[in-house]
Amino acid sequence: MTEELGLRERKKLRTRAAISAAAIGLFLERGFDAVGVAEVARVAEVSKRTLFAYFPSKEDLVLHRFADHETDAADVVRARRPGQGALSALREAFLRGLEERSPVTGLCDEPAVLAVFRLVTGTPALVARLAAFTSAGEAALAAALAGADVPPLDSTLAAAQIAAVRRTLATANMDAVAAGVPAARRHPEAVEAAERAFHLLTSGLGFA
Structure with a gap:
């Protein structure tokens, strides 16, 4: 069976x-x-x-690839090591994604990935549908960050800022790669930007 x-x-x-x-x-x-x-x-x-x-x-025919990663950030937070902060875990995961050229980080120059990126960003209906997945992922992250000593508003605000940073980093990487910059050449700059972004989040949010 x-x-x-x-x-x-x-x-x-x-x-x-x-x-x-x-x-x-x-x-x-x-x-x-x-x-x-x-x-x-x-x-x-x-x-x-x-x-x-x-x-x-119809939109899901393309965007299911994004939907499959909808709760990635929340999953990382829930699976973090004992004693490890949420932002530390998210930073490690993002840097690992850059090293592995994960499409989620935007640092992937595979022709098929670039083609889908251009299709999505050039189609209003897909952009709108993607926003719904982004919102759901943000809500899942807020739930993962919430705890007995974390007020609901704090976790919601933190999730919004973390999601925005991850999205901004990924978009910058994909824009560069789509413009012809090889992922290998972009990698050092992508790592530097990610380190800077997570440092700012840690300093401002206190989720170290």
């Missing part, structure tokens, strides 16, 4: 990936607004009903 469930889950993951790949290919070729969901379903060889079972909206 366990093996059967494993096979079923892998099949679902393959189907999900195939639908998303078909959609992104069409969107990159002709533009997000010029492609309908029915065409995506046809190219992916699934029904519209199946497509919507995996992706509730």
Whole structure:
């Protein structure tokens, strides 16, 4: 039974990936607004009903990659070492992401990642939908920061500032890479900016 469930889950993951790949290919070729969901379903060889079972909206066909990382910051805070501060854990995770060229940090010059970045930033509907994911991630982070000795307003304000810093750092990195700067060349500057940003957060927020 366990093996059967494993096979079923892998099949679902393959189907999900195939639908998303078909959609992104069409969107990159002709533009997000010029492609309908029915065409995506046809190219992916699934029904519209199946497509919507995996992706509730057309925007999710692209942005599920962002949604999959929606609670990353909150997860880092919850998984931090005993005695380690939240900002210390988030700083370590961001620096590790830069080293690994994680798309979440913006420091990734893989052509496919750059293509999706340009698609998202150039499509108002995707920008709006991405803002919803960002807001949900910020709320999750606020919940992770909250504690018996941390007033709700403090955790909410802290989460907003941390999320803004992470987003600003990632956007600056991706803008540089999209402009033609190799990720390897950008890396030292990205690390310096991240160190500076987290130092300012630590000094101002007290979540060291």
